[in-house]
Amino acid sequence: MSQIGLLVVVVGTMIFLALQAGDNLQARAIPTGFDFVGDSVGIQLSEGIDTKPATGGRALWVGMVNTLRISVAGIVVATMLGVVIGLARLSSNWIVSKIASVYIETMRNIPLLVQIIFIFAVIQTLNGLDEDTGPISGWFVVSNKGISIPRLFGLNGSFQWFAFMIIGLVVAWWVHRRRVQEQDATGAVTYPVLSAVGVLAVFGIIGFFVHPVMGFLGPVFGAMANLLGSISESLLQLLLALAALLLAARRIRNFLKSMSSGGGRAKLVDDDYFRMVFAGVGALAAVLVVFAWPGLSSWLLNSGQDLFELLESRFGSGNGGRPFDAKKPDLNITRFVNYGPAGLTLSPSFAAVFIGVVLYTAAFIGENVRGGILAVPKGQSEAAGAIGLSRGQSLRHIILPQAFRIIMPPMGNQYLNLAKNTSLAIAVGYSDLVQVGTTVYNQTGKTLPVVAIWMLFYLSVSLTISVIVNYINVRLKIVER
Amino acid sequence: MGKRKMWQLLAALLTLGMIAAACGDSSGDGTTGDTAGEATTTTVELAQADGSLLDTIKSRGSLICGVSGSATAFSETQADGTTTGFDADYCRAVAAAITGSADNVQFVSLTASQRFTSLAAGDVDVLFRNTTWTQSRDTDLGGDFGPTTYYDGQQLMGRVSDGFSAASGVSDIDGATVCTSAGTTTEKNVAEAASLEGDGFGGINLTTFEAFDDAVDSFISGSCDILTTDGSGLVGRKAVQQPADQEWVIFPATPISKEPLGPMYRQNDSLFADVVNWTVYATIIADEKGVTSANIGSVDPEAEPELGRLLGLGDDEIQTKMGLSADAFHNVISQVGNYDEIYSRNLNPVGLVRDGSANARWTEGGLIYAPPAR
Amino acid sequence: MVFTTDSTFAESVPAPAAPPKTIKLPPREWIKQNLFSTPFNSVLTVLFGALIFAAWRGLLSFTFSHERSWDAVATNLRLMFTAAYPQEQFIRIWVCIGFILGLAAITVGAYAVASRVRVHFLAERTMVFGGVIGVSGLLAPFSTSATVWYIVIGFGLLLPGIAARTQIDEEATLPLMGLLGIAFALPVLSLWVIPYGHHALLDGELIAEPGTVARSSSGPWTVVLIISYALYLLVAKVMNPSAQARLKRAVVGIWLVSPLFLVFIILRDPAFDYDHIASVQVPLFLAYAILGGALLYWLTKPGVGEIGRIVAATVLLAAIGTFLFSAFGFGGMRQIVRILALALAAFALLAPTFSGEQAARRRYVRVWVITVLGLVWFVTAANSPSTVATLSDWFPGGFSVTLMVATFTLILSFPLGVVLALARTSKMPIFRVMSTFYIEIVRGVPFITVLVFFAIMVPLFLPSNMEISQIAAVVVAYSLFSAAYMAENVRGGLQSIQAGQHEAAEALGMTGTQKTVFIVLPQALRASIPPLVGQTIGTFKETSLLAIIGVFDFLFVARTLIPTQTFFLGSLKEGLLVVCLTYWFFTYNMSKASQRLEQRLGVGER
Structure with missing residues (x-):
């Protein structure tokens, strides 16, 4: 009863607030509406896949890609650095462990915004860019305009090479399994990981020359594209609706079955009714969406068709030659010296945000790793020592695998924090989503729609990371009785 | 479902109905709550929705003025917390006109991204924040502009060692990394100017910063090649921050865009708009006639009827019809000063002078001109 | 060995071992063992030793170089710590x-x-x-x-x-x-x-x-x-x-x-209108205190039963009604009356939980009177104008505003977080779903987007005759944001309570609310103290984000205000260094205190 009351109160408050906001927006003539997504905004971004976006929507998309870029790279590097720091904290070398503790204490106790601004100020003190700057002039250039390294990119043949590598991956996995079985059975040291990596390397090198073999896949993809083109939209809509209804019905049926084990029908509580109603309503909503929005199925069909046609062209014959190429960083010398488009350039803002976020998150991950390793029962390391394993070996084979289970959930939290902390890039001018969004709403005055887009984007990123981390957690859980 | 549950459901539906009915009539709220007299700083403040902003300010007793707080020479925050500057002085002038004392001002510091939304949301009464008057801002943002107090223009600043001189132009910055502050017309202008150049122009690399100070630091360190903002800002920075081993030059001589800076207030409030506009005009007229805060006591209304009307020294003054006190503009000039005093007090220390610029008197070739007070 | 009953038996039993003495190594041995034990360790020592020297030298050169103008910080100390007071x-x-x-x-x-x-x-x-x-x-x-x-x-x-x-x-x-x-x-x-x-x-x-x-x-x-x-x-x-x-x-x-006392009595010095207080506030206070106290005294009687619940529900409906009826133009009802009505309804609904004998009932009524006093005083003080003629929007800026925002946020977000955590672990599906939605959505977005949203939206959500200052909007935003994180921490504590506690409480005949308030919450809160303290430190640090939306906080003053003063153009790095050191000093001490607290409570030991 009280629940219904609370629901009524909350819904009522939200309706009231929304109406109030609507009135106020109208009275103050504040424009809302998402039309800026299709209109041009005339801004130029400092970096991204498209520095002169034609529309507001494109600008925001560039911002999203920038955010993802820095988040993914940051997560990978922060994990590696964090594990190193955590292990360093536990090292037997006094200087190393002291440095690690000082690092952790400093990084965790200064706000990230202050750190990013400080790193940016420090990057400004590097040398200016000249024709012959850089530790390795022409290959690795470091200056206060950024850092530039050679860029690796894929040519047309790269798709075939990747398909070849998939075969190589399967073979490597099979080799690894064989080696592990052999090692367990006989006790001989067979280096399973090294052999698998070796097999992969061999496949990679052969693939460089042999990849046109995979060209037979081209016509296959072409046939699938034709198939998709021949499916009608209404058929797809019907199929999707049926799938939604079937899934919901199956869920309810399984749920009822699990509740009524042990003779007759079991008692259902409020909660269970609620779950069934929820599943049913969800299915109905999905059906409504599919039918009320015909664009969905046509978009699905068209995108599928485009994808297969792209694959067909990439896998067709005539894609011989090298699959990859590299370009050295170049300089654009006019009156000034700036980095050219060929190499992979990290601008000072990107470097400041990246380094700041990585150093900050690595400190937290280091503490997590240390906590995880310390939580493994002491008997494990003592037993490892007793059977003659060195400290490094016991870490690698005994302690870390067990510690990993404990480390994973808080690590997922840190990944979420990292993705959200990249929003501080606005302070140093890196064109991430928040910075681009701020520019867009300054120029168009449409703050609310931009904020809504921000929230949707960050929620999706958080959800994705949570789902991935949860999946890893579930796989790692100790099966308890 | 038992009888009891039915009653509960009915009660819930009744409550829902009451809420829906109440929400349908959300307009027409009278003043509710406690007001213990005049409030200067309160957590929950009540202001009248109907009537002009002028009445609200008069009953409140002070003007809430949106400024930057960190714009050198236009609105700076000093070490003792006071706000000084050209725009800040104009805020004081408007406060003197409405309330009678130039000290009844609350300064609200706004960033470039917040200023329009704050004005539209009613957090500030008037915006004196280096805001450029453009067509899109006049129409899209729910506000209107007052008379221009400072005619500025966007210019670029480069290093002499890079080969720039006062005669350089936009076409010379091909391939440069250009730094400016975010959320202003400057970034849009420079992007547009670059895109208008011909085929030989490769393009520029535009980096924007939240705080202009970061942009200047980048320029000093060499990470930026060109700095761009309004000419007034460039002159100020060059005067104070140019390092001993560099020489900076500001170009082109004709700014790449017009930046008329002036006050901004919410639209559809003509009473308040007139007050702000005529405060500015009063300072300009006083400057034209040579009346300063020092010699205002010696103005003879017989000899100068226009000044007499403006300063409320005669019977045919118009201020009371505007909703002000008769001596409103007398207060402005005596407490804050005329246009020339405001200008020289704030902008001369950073190297900006009126002579020869667009801000000279209209009789001396500038654009500072006011309609007559009659 | 032959057992005898004489004293040799006592000698054959080994004496209890003395506690092991910690061996203090002489310096040379210590260096050898800790720094140079293996070749790998020696390489690490040399490498990192050189790194430390280089970094220390760099920091000293930066701090003491000729280009630093520490005058900028010294002159603006008052601005940095209290801004416009x-x-x-x-x-x-x-x-x-x-x-x-x-x-x-x-x-x-x-x-x-x-x-x-x-x-x-x-x-x-x-x-x-x-x-x-x-x-x-x-x-x-x-x-x-x-x-x-x-x-x-x-x-x-x-x-x-x-x-x-x-x-x-x-x-x-x-x-x-x-x-x-x-x-x-x-x-x-x-x-x-x-x-x-x-x-x-x-x-x-x-x-x-x-x-x-x-x-x-x-x-x-x-x-x-x-x-x-x-x-x-x-x-x-x-x-x-x-x-x-x-x-x-x-x-x-x-x-x-004390935060409320300091802000609303000392710093703001509200100009109380004593006539108004005597004619309106005091009778209001007396009416609510006496009538409400009598009602609560009756409601906490153990045998009051169903009638008590109906009365409490009626009070709640009346309280909600006071909010709604104003919309019909029954205006003139003061906000304080409505707020006190809601408070009375809350106390009335909770009365059965605290029912008992005379002493308990008198204590409950005492708490009610103190609450009414506090609320009346707070609303009066908040609505009275301040006699301190401040020069900008909200007085102390700089570090004071950082401290104030952090303190008020912690005070507000903690109860809200506990309520959310209880809702998330409750058996009732609607509470659970709504609370989960809220927590997951709030935890999924970065704080800066929430700040921008609130800075813009709060004035729009309120009816046009109510205003709220920017600091209040920021504190509300931050509390709502922080509450979700607190809820997750408390939820961990809630889930660590064994089922036996719940069963025992139910066996004793406690109602759900009594069980939660007296049994579950004390244990859960104790278990979740370490992550809560960590959250406190995080809250304090995140206040630095206020600088981005233009609040006059510590970082804003150092980064934006000081470098734009005509005398001190370009003195960014010095201010930043001071901000770094201050934040580090406070959070380091907080985290050390939290470690000591953990040791004291014995949390985490088996």
């Missing part, structure tokens, strides 16, 4: 500082923290400090005379340290409180002797004379210090233990109320 009324700030430090002294005294510090520990620390100063003198780009001074001071600290270590007995100790007292007194005494500060801004003119900072703050700091010492001695030495115990219980309440 008017100079004439600065005594209020000193009263606040004195109040906080005095309360801290009372707390320390009441909890009888009287540990002792080993002399050897002190001596080692002194030696290290002296060594660092001496080495810094060599590394930093000082003039020769300055280098010599630094080396001399370094030796001056090193030698007594060595002497203490070798001469004084290992077990000798000194009282910690005495040492802390001397440690706090030294900087304050130095204010009288050393002329800190070289510049001040007076009437728009920059004056340069030594001792400006010291002159203005030496007096107040000395008074504050003396008062704190006196209070500590009073509480720790003079009071008897029973009075101390009563004080301990009261101290927590005083800490919770």
Whole structure:
């Protein structure tokens, strides 16, 4: 009863607030509406896949890609650095462990915004860019305009090479399994990981020359594209609706079955009714969406068709030659010296945000790793020592695998924090989503729609990371009785 | 479902109905709550929705003025917390006109991204924040502009060692990394100017910063090649921050865009708009006639009827019809000063002078001109 | 062995082992074992040793180079810490500082923290400090005379340290409180002797004379210090233990109320309209206190049953009705009446949980009267104008606003977080779903987007005749944001309670609410203290984001206000360094305190 009351109160408050906001927006003539997504905004971004976006929507998309870029790279590097720091904290070398503790204490106790601004100020003190700057002039250039390294990119043949590598991956996995079985059975040291990596390397090198073999896949993809083109939209809509209804019905049926084990029908509580109603309503909503929005199925069909046609062209014959190429960083010398488009350039803002976020998150991950390793029962390391394993070996084979289970959930939290902390890039001018969004709403005055887009984007990123981390957690859980 | 549950459901539906009915009539709220007299700083403040902003300010007793707080020479925050500057002085002038004392001002510091939304949301009464008057801002943002107090223009600043001189132009910055502050017309202008150049122009690399100070630091360190903002800002920075081993030059001589800076207030409030506009005009007229805060006591209304009307020294003054006190503009000039005093007090220390610029008197070739007070 | 009953039996039983003595290695052995034990370790030592030297040298060169204009920070100290508070009324700030430090002294005294510090520990620390100063003198780009001074001071600290270590007995100790007292007194005494500060801004003119900072703050700091010492001695030495115990219980309440007290009585000094208060507020207070108290006294009777619940529900409907009926134009009803009606409804609904005999009921009514008093006073003070003529939107800016926002956020978000956590683990699906939605959505977005949203949206959500200051909007946003994180921490604690506790409580006949309030929450909160304290530290640090939306907080002043002053254009790095150090100092001490708290509570040990 009280629940219904609370629901009524909350819904009522939200309706009231929304109406109030609507009135106020109208009275103050504040424009809302998402039309800026299709209109041009005339801004130029400092970096991204498209520095002169034609529309507001494109600008925001560039911002999203920038955010993802820095988040993914940051997560990978922060994990590696964090594990190193955590292990360093536990090292037997006094200087190393002291440095690690000082690092952790400093990084965790200064706000990230202050750190990013400080790193940016420090990057400004590097040398200016000249024709012959850089530790390795022409290959690795470091200056206060950024850092530039050679860029690796894929040519047309790269798709075939990747398909070849998939075969190589399967073979490597099979080799690894064989080696592990052999090692367990006989006790001989067979280096399973090294052999698998070796097999992969061999496949990679052969693939460089042999990849046109995979060209037979081209016509296959072409046939699938034709198939998709021949499916009608209404058929797809019907199929999707049926799938939604079937899934919901199956869920309810399984749920009822699990509740009524042990003779007759079991008692259902409020909660269970609620779950069934929820599943049913969800299915109905999905059906409504599919039918009320015909664009969905046509978009699905068209995108599928485009994808297969792209694959067909990439896998067709005539894609011989090298699959990859590299370009050295170049300089654009006019009156000034700036980095050219060929190499992979990290601008000072990107470097400041990246380094700041990585150093900050690595400190937290280091503490997590240390906590995880310390939580493994002491008997494990003592037993490892007793059977003659060195400290490094016991870490690698005994302690870390067990510690990993404990480390994973808080690590997922840190990944979420990292993705959200990249929003501080606005302070140093890196064109991430928040910075681009701020520019867009300054120029168009449409703050609310931009904020809504921000929230949707960050929620999706958080959800994705949570789902991935949860999946890893579930796989790692100790099966308890 | 038992009888009891039915009653509960009915009660819930009744409550829902009451809420829906109440929400349908959300307009027409009278003043509710406690007001213990005049409030200067309160957590929950009540202001009248109907009537002009002028009445609200008069009953409140002070003007809430949106400024930057960190714009050198236009609105700076000093070490003792006071706000000084050209725009800040104009805020004081408007406060003197409405309330009678130039000290009844609350300064609200706004960033470039917040200023329009704050004005539209009613957090500030008037915006004196280096805001450029453009067509899109006049129409899209729910506000209107007052008379221009400072005619500025966007210019670029480069290093002499890079080969720039006062005669350089936009076409010379091909391939440069250009730094400016975010959320202003400057970034849009420079992007547009670059895109208008011909085929030989490769393009520029535009980096924007939240705080202009970061942009200047980048320029000093060499990470930026060109700095761009309004000419007034460039002159100020060059005067104070140019390092001993560099020489900076500001170009082109004709700014790449017009930046008329002036006050901004919410639209559809003509009473308040007139007050702000005529405060500015009063300072300009006083400057034209040579009346300063020092010699205002010696103005003879017989000899100068226009000044007499403006300063409320005669019977045919118009201020009371505007909703002000008769001596409103007398207060402005005596407490804050005329246009020339405001200008020289704030902008001369950073190297900006009126002579020869667009801000000279209209009789001396500038654009500072006011309609007559009659 | 032949068993005999004589004393040889006692000798054959081994004596209990003596506790193992920790072996203190002589320096050379220690270095060999900790730094150079394996070749890999030796390489690491050399590498990282060089890294430390380079980094330290870089930091010193940065701090002491010629280009630094520390005047920018010294002149603007007041701006950085209190921004626009008017100079004439600065005594209020000193009263606040004195109040906080005095309360801290009372707390320390009441909890009888009287540990002792080993002399050897002190001596080692002194030696290290002296060594660092001496080495810094060599590394930093000082003039020769300055280098010599630094080396001399370094030796001056090193030698007594060595002497203490070798001469004084290992077990000798000194009282910690005495040492802390001397440690706090030294900087304050130095204010009288050393002329800190070289510049001040007076009437728009920059004056340069030594001792400006010291002159203005030496007096107040000395008074504050003396008062704190006196209070500590009073509480720790003079009071008897029973009075101390009563004080301990009261101290927590005083800490919770003190932010409101400080802000709304001292800093704002509201101009109370006493006529209005006498004619409106006092009768209101009396009416609610007496009538409400009588109602609650009756409701907490154990046998009141269903009628009591119906009455409570009626009060709730009436309270909601007061909010709705204003929309029909029944206007003129004061906000305070509605707020008090809601509070009465909440107390009435919770009454059955706290029912019992006479003493419990009287206590409940006492709490109600105090709540009414607090609410009436708060609303009156908040709506009375401030007599402090502040020069900008919300007075103390700078570091004070950082502290204020952090404190109010913690106070507001903690109850909300507990409620959310309870909702998320409840059996009722609607509570659970709504709470989960809220928590997951709020945890999924970055704080800056929430800030921007609130900074813009709050004025739009309110009816057009209500205004809310920017700081209040920011505090509300931050509390709602922080509550989700707190809820997750408390949920961990809730889930760690064994099922047996729930079953036992139900077996005793406790209602759900009673079980939650008396059994579940105390245990859950105790278990979740470590992550909660971590969250507190995080909240304090995140306040730096206010600088991006233009609130006059600590980072904003250092980064945006000071470098744009005409005198100090371009002095960004110095301000940033001071901000870094201040934040680090506070959060480091908070995290050290939290570690000590964890040890004390024994959390995490099996």
